[in-house]
Amino acid sequence: MPDIASNTTAAIPPGLAEVAQGRDYIRTEEFAHAMCRAVATIHKNHCLTGECFGVRPVKRGKLLLWPVAAVAQALTIDS
Secondary structure, three states: OOOHHHHOOOOOOHHHHHHHOOOOEEEHHHHHHHOOOOHHHHHHHHHHHOOEOOEOOEEEOOEEEEEHHHHHHHHHHHO
16 A cells, blocks of 8 residues: 555745745755754754654765655644
8 A cells, every 4th residue: 555645745835936046956055944943953864864853865976965744744743
């Protein structure tokens, strides 16, 4: 049986859409700003658990790229 929670999509909040500017992924600095946390906090959580606020990034070289759809879902769950 498929997981229903993973099939739901959250509407992207206007502020996040403005930051993403149509991109599918945002940088760590943008993710930290969207979650109202310091970049160091995001890096620490990712280092300890491989994710942050339930969002797992994609690694591209030394960059962590955070999927906008997952960030939007995390923002709506925390609200």
